[in-house]
Amino acid sequence: MVVKIENLVKRYGDLVALDHFNLEIEEGEVFGLLGPNGSGKSTTINCLLALLEYDKGTIEVFGEEMTPTSYESKKNIGVIMQNVAVFDELTVYENIDYFCGLYIKDKNERKKLVEEAIEFVELQDYRKFRPKKLSGGLLRRLNIACGIAHKPKLIILDEPTVAVDPQSRNKILEGIQKLNQEGATVIYTSHYMEEVEQICTRIAIMDKGKNIALGTKDELKGMIDLGETISVEILELPEAVKEEIAHLPHVMNVTYENHLLKVRFSKGKHNLIRLLDVLKEKEIGFAGVHSELPTLNDVFLEITGKELRD
Amino acid sequence: MQVFKLYFKLLRSNKGILIMYFAIFLTVALVISNAQSVDGNNNQEAMKEEILTITIIDEDQKSFGNGLKEYFSSGNDIVDMEYDEQKILDKLYWRKLDYALVIPKGFEESLLDEDVKDMTLKCMKVPGYFDASFFESELSLYTSKLTSLLKAGYSVEDAQKQLLDLQDEQTKVELATFVNANQNDKSTTFLAYVPYLFITLGMNGIGLILLTFNAPLVRARMECSSTTMKTRIAGLVGGILLYGMLLMVTVIVVVAIVSKGRIFMDVRFPYFLINMFGMLLFSLSLGFFTGTIAKNQDAVNGLVNVLSIGLCFLGGVFVPYEFFGDAVLKVAKFVPTYWYAVTNTKIGAMTEMTSGLANDIFWQVGLVLGYALVIFSVTIVIIANRRKQTA
Incomplete structure (x- = not known):
């Protein structure tokens, strides 16, 4: 077990940021903490890193209780904060070298690791640049390099892709998967469900400081009734036909807005065929037909009654 | 070691502002120490007799005029002129004539x-x-004395002779030196300005670096690392102390140049060092305080300007405290720079160390160190409270 959190409670005055939160993360996982802003993701990470004192509960990392003086455990942890945390006064190389030097004392070993980190985030052409001269995406890559240069066994990434362009985002996500393939356990927090779905092997969905669902993405999607959502472009849909569709087997909900019919089905077979048969029978002309499987947003919606990005 | 090295890397990135304050200090201290100070026994030369160029036009042509000319010819340059108002005005205008x-x-x-x-x-x-x-006042005195003598029965010639005899009896005036000739030497005057250097460079060189270190994000990243807090603090303190020593060495080198190396043979040198050391520690603690409470670079700059200029003016660094009124002097006594200035003057004036003087010096330096300790302790309390609130 790399991380074990039990009954964690953290209060800010009257606000309960973490409410008896539990979590276990195994070695080699890419673990996603998903939840809307204010759900308690960053508080969990800060407690896990012993940056915040908490009111109740226990946190163990690599089998040992995590405290501000757990320097042996900290040796094996790499942290990439939500905001870029580097020195503007130092160059790219100096920044990576400084933060790596907080873990690795041997100069030659450090030099090798810094070079590897620069190569990993593809900042070879920018090693003498100061952070102010880097674009947002490059800055994020520098931020990552500073967190992983010492080759940690556990890497914690707190929303590393906020305000990053799609190209840099893809590079960052690919990098995280590569780090995992090299043996690192990854904890990844985000409110972007697509990212979490893309890279995480297991996901915890958080809301109001609680762990409301936990599992692989398929397990999470399996927790809800929704099977698929079928959208059909129709110029005009009589109310009677809409009613008839609503009474088809497995239909959970029907909407027709802006010439788009949306039908949400619970799990079941032949939903699309049944729907198209009704339209054909009533001689309703239609254009594009799309079928979507449930997303983590659907899971969150069904559990909490609100959208992830509310 | 990482933090220690980082301190100097960050210092290097702020070299512009540090050089600027050093240049201001060097210019002010050198210019003023050259202008104000006098070497050895030149004090007497500072008070020299003025010779006036005077013309006395005697339209009366009696003995009074001749006697008057004779009396004032001693110590003044009496020139003969015809009465021509325009010519006289011209000469007065061009300062070729004083009266x-x-x-x-x-x-x-x-x-x-x-x-x-x-x-x-x-x-x-x-x-x-x-x-x-x-x-004019001399002339008024002369006519007043002459009138008295005339009333006493003297003739004009005898009365003027009497006054001339009196003039010969001169009193030798010597400029009082407070203690000895060293008092206003270049080294003492130069060292009087050291608080400005220490305060500006101490506050900038520590304040700006701590500001960077205390930025919440990099601080959090450092706290997540496996480098212990003790090691990080030791690195930072080491950097600050070495920086302070560099400041001190810089001042000693400049003083050595100013005094042409004589300062090293000077009996006062160790006491100057002790006094400077007290002021250095005060400035370093002020820098520590600034770096802790300032929110950004502008706040550091503002604090540096207000405190350095305020403390130096009020403490008698820029304006000698001998010129202070009683009320200002009372306030100045609450300012550490005042005690530095007083001690510097005392050390500057000393020819040999007496137990009374040693006592004064150590008490006054102790007072400055006391201020340093208070500021340091207040800063530690602020940091501790902040940590509690963050947690």
Whole structure:
């Protein structure tokens, strides 16, 4: 077990940021903490890193209780904060070298690791640049390099892709998967469900400081009734036909807005065929037909009654 | 070691502002120490006799005029001129003449005969010119004494002879030196300005670096690392102390150049060092305080300007505290720079160490160290409270 959190409670005055939160993360996982802003993701990470004192509960990392003086455990942890945390006064190389030097004392070993980190985030052409001269995406890559240069066994990434362009985002996500393939356990927090779905092997969905669902993405999607959502472009849909569709087997909900019919089905077979048969029978002309499987947003919606990005 | 090295890397990135304050200090200290200080026994030369150029136009042509010219020819340059108002004004304007005195016809008679209406001497001078006013008061004194002697029965010639004899009896005036000739030497005057250097560079060199170190994100990243807090603090403290030592060495090198190396042989040198060390620790603690409470670079700059100039003016660094009024002096005594300035003056004036002087010096340096300790402790309390709130 790399991380074990039990009954964690953290209060800010009257606000309960973490409410008896539990979590276990195994070695080699890419673990996603998903939840809307204010759900308690960053508080969990800060407690896990012993940056915040908490009111109740226990946190163990690599089998040992995590405290501000757990320097042996900290040796094996790499942290990439939500905001870029580097020195503007130092160059790219100096920044990576400084933060790596907080873990690795041997100069030659450090030099090798810094070079590897620069190569990993593809900042070879920018090693003498100061952070102010880097674009947002490059800055994020520098931020990552500073967190992983010492080759940690556990890497914690707190929303590393906020305000990053799609190209840099893809590079960052690919990098995280590569780090995992090299043996690192990854904890990844985000409110972007697509990212979490893309890279995480297991996901915890958080809301109001609680762990409301936990599992692989398929397990999470399996927790809800929704099977698929079928959208059909129709110029005009009589109310009677809409009613008839609503009474088809497995239909959970029907909407027709802006010439788009949306039908949400619970799990079941032949939903699309049944729907198209009704339209054909009533001689309703239609254009594009799309079928979507449930997303983590659907899971969150069904559990909490609100959208992830509310 | 990482933090220690980082301290100097960050210091290097702020070198512009540090060099600027050093240049200001060096310019002010060197210019003023050269202008104000005097070497050895030159104090006497600082007070020298002024010679005025005077013309006395005697329209009366009696003995009074000759006696007057003879009296004032001692110590002044008496030039002969015809009465031409335009020419006199020109000479006054170009400062070729300091004073023009006209003895009107019948003046002597008016002095001797009470029945004759009093006459006054006519004068031409540059308005507000101090030297001319001085001559005027001398002249007034002369005529007053002469009138008294005439009333006592002296003739004009005898009375003027009496006054001339009196003039020969001079009192030798020597400029008092407070203790000895060292007092205003270049080293003492130069070192008087050291608080400005220490405060500005101490506050900038520590304040700006701590500001960067205390930025919440990098601090959090450092706290997540496996480098212990003790190691990080030791690195930072080491950096600050070495920086302080560099400041001290820089001042010693400049003083050595200013004094042409004589400072190292000077009996006062160790005491100057002790005094500077007290001020250095005060400045470093002020820098520590600034870096802890300031929110950004502008706040550091503002604090540096307000505190350095305020403390240096009020403490008698820029304006000698001898010129302070009683009220200002009372306030100044609450300022550490005042105690530095007082100690520096005492050390500057010393020829040999006495137990009383040693006691004074150590008490006063101790007072400055006390201020340093108070500021350091307050800063530690602020940091501790902040940590509690963050947690």
